[in-house]
Amino acid sequence: AYKNSPAEQPSPSQDAARLLAALANPIRLRIVRQLVNDTACVSDFVGLLEVDQPKVSQHLAVLREAGVIQCRAEGRKRCYSAVSPQRLRELLGCVEGLLAERAEGGAADDPRCLEP
Secondary structure (H helix, E strand, O other): OOOOHHHHOHHHHHHHHHHHHHHHHHHHHHHHHHHHHOEEEEHHHHHOOOOOOHHHHHHHHHHHHOOOOOEEEOOOOOEEOOOOOHHHHHHHHHHHHHHHHOOOOOOOHHHHHHHO
């Protein structure tokens, strides 16, 4: 939680770094990929990811604290959904596109990227 003082507010770069850091984990990326399409509960991820419940809960907490996902209680269950599924799909698509270009040597072929 951030204090209300403007001096205490994170910069847009800090916010972006925090968001990207939350996504910078293979398990969390798999969680986000699932949640952009559907709501899921902790027990769903335990089976899907083959990771124990405490570890799943830790990853979900990181994503929730970064504002990527939201949680709601359904009885004793905690179910999660993406805060902005379409934007996350677009972000994941951009990452996949960058990786595809890199695999094809796209950026390396750009003369602006060559060392002087």
